[in-house]
Amino acid sequence: MAFARPTAILLGKELQTEFRTRELLTTTVVFVLMVLVLFSFTFDPTSVESRRFAPGLLWLTLLFAGSLMLHPSFTREQTNDTLAALRLAPIDPTAILAAKILANGCFLLVAEALLLPIFAALYNLHVGRVLGRFCVVLILGTLALATIGTVFSAISSQARMRELLLPLLLLPVLTPALIASTEATAGLFDDTPYLSPQWVGLLVAFDAIFLTVTWLFGEYLLEE
Amino acid sequence: MATLSASASAQAGTPGHPHSAQLTETLLVALLLAVAGYCALFVAPTEATMGLIQRIFYFHVPSWWSAFVAFAIVLVSNLAYLRSRNPKWDWLGVSAAEVGVAFVTVGLVTGPIWAHPVWGIWWTWDARLTSAFVLWVLYVSYLLLRNLIEEPERRAVISAVFGIFAAVDIPLVYFSIWFFRTQHPQPVIGDGGSLDPTMGKVLLLCWAAMLGILVLLVRQRYRVEALRWDVDRLRLDAARNGNESGAR
Numbered sequence: 001m002a003f004a005r006p007t008a009i010l011l012g013k014e015l016q017t018e019f020r021t022r023e024l025l026t027t028t029v030v031f032v033l034m035v036l037v038l039f040s041f042t043f044d045p046t047s048v049e050s051r052r053f054a055p056g057l058l059w060l061t062l063l064f065a066g067s068l069m070l071h072p073s074f075t076r077e078q079t080n081d082t083l084a085a086l087r088l089a090p091i092d093p094t095a096i097l098a099a100k101i102l103a104n105g106c107f108l109l110v111a112e113a114l115l116l117p118i119f120a121a122l123y124n125l126h127v128g129r130v131l132g133r134f135c136v137v138l139i140l141g142t143l144a145l146a147t148i149g150t151v152f153s154a155i156s157s158q159a160r161m162r163e164l165l166l167p168l169l170l171l172p173v174l175t176p177a178l179i180a181s182t183e184a185t186a187g188l189f190d191d192t193p194y195l196s197p198q199w200v201g202l203l204v205a206f207d208a209i210f211l212t213v214t215w216l217f218g219e220y221l222l223e224e
Numbered sequence: 225m226a227t228l229s230a231s232a233s234a235q236a237g238t239p240g241h242p243h244s245a246q247l248t249e250t251l252l253v254a255l256l257l258a259v260a261g262y263c264a265l266f267v268a269p270t271e272a273t274m275g276l277i278q279r280i281f282y283f284h285v286p287s288w289w290s291a292f293v294a295f296a297i298v299l300v301s302n303l304a305y306l307r308s309r310n311p312k313w314d315w316l317g318v319s320a321a322e323v324g325v326a327f328v329t330v331g332l333v334t335g336p337i338w339a340h341p342v343w344g345i346w347w348t349w350d351a352r353l354t355s356a357f358v359l360w361v362l363y364v365s366y367l368l369l370r371n372l373i374e375e376p377e378r379r380a381v382i383s384a385v386f387g388i389f390a391a392v393d394i395p396l397v398y399f400s401i402w403f404f405r406t407q408h409p410q411p412v413i414g415d416g417g418s419l420d421p422t423m424g425k426v427l428l429l430c431w432a433a434m435l436g437i438l439v440l441l442v443r444q445r446y447r448v449e450a451l452r453w454d455v456d457r458l459r460l461d462a463a464r465n466g467n468e469s470g471a472r
Contacts, residue, residue, distance in 0.1 A: 151389070155382050159372035169369065169386065172361040173393045176400035183404065202400055213392050217385050220306055224378070 003098075006091040010099030017076075018107060028069045028111045035061045036115075036122060054123045055185035059178055063145065066108060067167035070149035073100055074157035083222070093219040097150065101214070105146035112138055130188040133195045137188065140203040141181035147210050148173055154221040177206050253436035260426075260433035268426040277341050284334040286431040287327045288356075290438050294324030295363065295391065297442070302387040305380055311453055314380035317387060318370060319445035321363055323438055328360045351402040358397045362390040376456045 018024055039057050043049065077083035086096050120127040127134060149170055156166040184199035264282035271278035301317030304310075335353070336346040347353065366387055373379035419427075 148389070152386075155369070155386055158378055158382055159369060160374070161372055165369065165372060168365050172358055172365060173389060175358050176393070176396040179400040179404050198403060202396075202403070206396055209392060209396070210389070213389060217306065217388055220381050220385050223381060 003092055003095055006089070006095040007098045007102070010086075010096060011102050014099055014103030015106065018103070024069050024072065024107055025111055028065050028107070029114055031068065032061050032065045032111065032115050033118065035064065036119060040122070050123050051125065051189055052186075054119075054125055055182045055189060057123075058119060058185065059141065059182045062108070062112070062141075063171065063174060063178055064167075065111070066145045066149050067170050069107065069111075070104055070146070070153045070170075071156070071163060071166050073104060073150055073153040075153075075162065078157060087222055087224075093222045094215055096222060097154070097214060097218045101146050101150045104150050105142055108142045108146055109139070112142065125189055130193045133193070134185070134188055136195070136200065137181055137184045137203070140200065140207060141177060141184075143207045144177035144181075144203065144210070145174065147207065147214060148177075151210075151214050151218060151221065154218075158221075177203065180206065250440060253433070253440055256429075256436050257433045260430045263426045263429055268423050269420055271423075274342050277338060280334055280338045282426055282430040284331060284338060285427060286434040287330040287334065289431055290434040291324045291327035291331060293435065294320045294327060294438060294442070295359075295394075298324060298363075298366075298387055299391040302384040302391075305384045306388075311376070311380060312450075314376075314384070315446050315449040315453065316442070317384065318367070318449055319442045321366055321387070322445055323441045325360065325363045325367065326441070327434070327438070328356070328363070332356060332360060349405065351398070351405045354401045354405070355394075355398045358401075359394060362393065366390055374456070375460060376453050 036057070039061075043053065074083065077086070083096075087093065116127060119125070149166075152166055152169045152173070156162040156169060159165050180199045180202040184196050184203065187194050187196045187199070260282070264279055268279065268282065270276060271281075297320035298317050301313045301320065305313035305317060335356075339348070340346050366383060369386055370379055370383045373382060
């Protein structure tokens with residue numbers, strides 16, 4: 001309770017800040033759409049071949065979008081030094097991180113929900129029949145991206161060249177999550193759709209391990 | 225207090241002070257390296273199928289083993305720094321990370337030199353090679369991150385946390401790429417089961433020499449880092465004082 005309540009309140013604050021302007025959401029959606037259209041110039045997106053590339057494209061695009069969109073998570077607290085105010089509150093500092101991870105996860109999921117029908121139409125994928133299982137993969141993959149992305153945004157916000165630094169730190173660490181989400185998605189768009197327990201297992205393990213590491217070491221990032 | 229001890233430890237390497245112990249160590253490692261190199265080139269038997277090129281094995285494999293020793297030191301230093309806040313752990317961490325990256329680079333360069341005549345290609349996207357490459361990128365970004373944070377204490381805390389994330393990621397990277405690439409043929413690298421006993425002994429001797437280099441380099445780098453910590457502190461203080469007098 002001592003952890004859940006502050007987290008919920010802070011999550012409310014994060015969502016309110018974002019939904020007042022919807023800056024992050026709109027830029028992310030437009031960015032992803034633009035990248036998906038640009039990808040169509042590199043190969044024929046209507047062919048059967050595209051079904052083989054589509055999962056990789058989708059996850060790579062989300063990863064790039066995440067590395068851009070998660071960046072303001074901490075830097076926008078710096079403008080008015082509001083992070084210092086949050087740190088003064090008599091709450092577990094991990095709650096600040098947890099709220100930001102949840103909020104970023106929500107933003108990414110909303111963006112994905114908006115983009116998924118467009119993506120399915122553009123690349124001629126049958127999402128309807130595997131929707132439930134696809135949502136499992138999306139949620140697990142997004143949680144991985146939101147967790148690492150939020151923690152590393154806290155890291156990069158304290159360094160110089162922060163815009164460049166975040167993708168640089170994020171992408172190699174997310175390699176396992178990228179491979180697992182792409183492979184799990186590829187299984188779903190196979191001729192006989194299946195949800196690979198191996199890849200879902202790896203995603204669950206990735207999320208569990210990094211949430212634990214964040215819980216153990218995340219508060220050091222919010223010191224001072 | 226930390227800065228005082230830093231200066232004291234840094235002094236040991238400056239000219240004018242007796243550093244004969246350091247010289248002896250360096251000479252010992254150089255001698256060990258010469259003996260190991262001689263054994264690798266002339267004492268170890270020539271491998272039956274690969275021929276002379278296989279001798280690169282005595283430099284390639286020990287580099288990788290030494291890199292893993294270095295990264296283990298980085299992880300221990302990161303954890304110890306967060307627990308104790310003693311800057312010495314930070315200096316040890318960055319020193320070991322730099323030396324580890326150097327060893328991984330040696331491993332990544334000697335690998336293709338060995339692979340090209342034997343496999344016919346420079347690189348294959350096999351599990352071990354790909355995860356080795358990701359490992360290199362992870363620690364290079366650890367070093368880059370450190371360069372981009374000015375204040376020594378913040379730099380130490382933040383890079384320690386990133387170092388822990390990177391270390392936790394390594395087994396996950398390996399497993400994911402291993403699952404991913406299992407359909408590809410697995411090249412056999414340094415199969416310990418069928419190793420000739422002389423080859424095994426020479427390999428261990430080469431590893432000992434590499435570890436000698438590791439210790440020398442880490443110690444030298446540690447002294448430099450201790451000095452850099454002092455310089456960064458002084459520079460920050462000067463900047464603050466300058467701002468204050470400017471404000472007045």
